[in-house]
Amino acid sequence: MKRKIGLMLHFLLMLPIMPFVMAIPVKSIDASTTKWSENAGRAAVEFGANAEAAAELWARNTAGSADNFGMAIAAAGIKERFRRGVIRAGAAKFARKIRDVGQARFGPGVAAATSDYTSGVEPYFATIAALTLSPRKPRGDPANYMRVQEIGKALNAKRLALLGAGGG
Numbered sequence: 001m002k003r004k005i006g007l008m009l010h011f012l013l014m015l016p017i018m019p020f021v022m023a024i025p026v027k028s029i030d031a032s033t034t035k036w037s038e039n040a041g042r043a044a045v046e047f048g049a050n051a052e053a054a055a056e057l058w059a060r061n062t063a064g065s066a067d068n069f070g071m072a073i074a075a076a077g078i079k080e081r082f083r084r085g086v087i088r089a090g091a092a093k094f095a096r097k098i099r100d101v102g103q104a105r106f107g108p109g110v111a112a113a114t115s116d117y118t119s120g121v122e123p124y125f126a127t128i129a130a131l132t133l134s135p136r137k138p139r140g141d142p143a144n145y146m147r148v149q150e151i152g153k154a155l156n157a158k159r160l161a162l163l164g165a166g167g168g
């Protein structure tokens with residue numbers, strides 16, 4: 001009888017620390033992966049609606065985090081962390097993601113971005129169209145490179161003007 005009471009007392013005294021002694025039960029990685037994949041796959045419509053509805057909040061918060069971004073990209077060791085991340089992911093993952101996801105999304109992405117492309121390049125096309133280049137010289141003449149520099153200088157000036165105006 002004393003032994004039973006002693007064991008019961010020992011058990012009761014151990015209860016408060018048992019959760020720290022026992023291993024934490026975890027689902028198998030296969031079950032967790034299956035659950036994640038199924039739930040995430042069904043969430044596409046909800047994601048589209050909620051992400052689009054949050055566009056204004058995203059823009060405001062992202063623009064407001066410029067200082068944090070600057071600190072993050074200037075953090076000590078950031079180049080090395082980036083390099084290690086690329087190595088850890090590896091070329092095989094990059095290729096697999098292109099094959100499994102990227103290729104199928106490329107065409108629809110291009111179609112969705114057509115108006116963005118047009119509005120993005122139009123100022124540069126207009127800049128080039130408005131230029132009067134220096135006269136062309138015979139083939140191989142180094143002065144012909146001046147024509148390229150004239151275009152490059154005008155395009156860079158347009159880019160900086162658009163950036164200053166909040167575009168570009």
